[in-house]
Amino acid sequence: MARILITSALPYINGIKHLGNLVGSQLPADLYARYMRARGHEVMFICATDEHGTPAELAAAKAEQPVDIYCAEMHETQAALARGFKLSFDHFGRSSSARNHALTQHMAGRLNAAGLISEVSEKQVYSNADRRFLPDRYIEGTCPNCGYERARGDQCENCTKQLSPTDLVEPHSAISGSTDLEVRETKHLFLRQSTLRDKLDAWIDTKTDWPILTTSIAKKWLHDGDGLRDRGITRDLDWGIAVKDGDNDWPGMEGKVFYVWFDAPIEYIAATAEWADANGLDDAAWRRWWREDEGADDVRYVQFMGKDNVPFHTLSFPATQMGANFDGSEPWKMVDYIKSFNYLNYDGGQFSTSQGRGVFMDQALSILPSDYWRWWLLSHAPESNDSEFTWENFQASVNKDLADVLGNLVSRVTKFCRSKFSEAVPEGGDMGAPEAQLIADLTSRIRSYETLMEGMEVRKSAAELRAIWALGNEYLQEAAPWSVFKTDPAQAAMQIRLALNLIRLYAVLSKPFVPDAAAAMMDAMGADDWRWPEDISDALTTLPAGHAFTTPDVLFSKITDEQRDDWAARFSGVRA
């Protein structure tokens, strides 16, 4: 039995996430967590809302709420949606938690003790009307290069020229439109990650099994130009974690908070502490997952994220962890494998939170149960490339895979048994060559499925699982119990007994992908044996003759053309 620590990239707090966000981190992480638990491993699956930063403050202002209330409510909204999608987090924390405040301040103190923090005085744009410093991209104006009137302070979207806010003609706040801007001097802390470049580079070099997408991004940042640059880790905001040097005040940093990207990854650790608190456990309970000197030396740590998150997880956060262990006294568990995803597009364009384009988690659950979404999203996960959601493809895949191949199998077996025998596993007959062949085929495919799941090959795992389902239909076609029954009822009984056991087996195998359907299948079989099938022959004799079952309702109803067209129209525009 292994110990596996799994974290999903933290969903940002400023609204309900869309299906692209879901499939890029939380959903595949859940698939992996569920599978590893099913295999008997000890799993810690952590996620949390990422609550700090300018966009959170602005979203709260737009909602006319204090930012702490806004975040608390939105956290609960996101937590409820996570439950709705059956995301099996051991804990779904908040980066604004007391635990994260303390740990982030502690980490900063360690980095300071290591000599890895420098103070830099810089000039930034302050908006008097908004009473806040504005990040570059929140300043708009006319591009001096091409004349585009809505260029942002970091880059012109029209001509792609890199800009600084002072380059803009007639600059104004993107928030209020105010032109009452001034350049102010402000002091910030920088993480001197440039001094860790060689260590990080060597560390990345050991990760030969990581996806190219992951390592190439890290390498780019390490070697581009002058190499890895130091990074500001504080901001002039109200909402966030106060800048402290461990438990002590940080002179000159009064009123400032840590940058959201500094405290967000630390929340992976802090959320595990929140988990311990929520379960009445002591600190040792979470530290054995995160401190190599306190039990985490045998932990395998896997992170899931979209490709946009890679630089922070390959460089900034590792730099924080390495730096905090400068004297060897705090060996924090670092990531062993990063599974990164491309983007899911929506019907020819991008999903967009800001533009309200696509299907959002709450909308998805309002029209169909979570299993439908889980199956489609996972079986089409954007692993090697960006992939695309279309309603036609969604309807076709779901109807064929879930309703026809799996759902109908359950239906035909249980209804046949009910009509020809009873709602109990029938007795009689002996297995022969066709059954031996089925078991051999299942064994081969299940071993392949296991290998793919362990390797986090999401799409291929889904394809293999589907092929495993199809073996059931192939067997029934060949065995033809409806014909055999007429001449040899005992033989037909054996065939159906096997098929009923197959349903239970499929419940076990399918649970990581479609947990609700799996539970319905297991429940219909009147069983609660979720042990992973080591020996397939044994697994197919779990339900003995005479064991009562129930014939379930239709497991997956089909998506009609009318529904598909209705949804396509309803979600074609911009979210209200």
Add this chain to the structure above:
RNA sequence: GGGCCUGUAGCUCAAUGGUUAGAGCAGGGCGCUCAUAACGCCUUGGCUGGGGGUUCGAAUCCCUCCGGGCCUACCA
């Protein structure tokens, strides 16, 4: 501008430089009648974006052109 990824059947995707480029869906044919008009078997379909090169051999490696995407460090 720079860097990286990518282009394979109508669609969504596979294929350590090595038989005749494979699956699923869609299309066509046959079979079956237990089942959600479901299932099974067979089958059509490809100048692997264009062009050039390396090699005994290229979807794969190199060059170039065309198309799509991401990143470019103050959104997160």
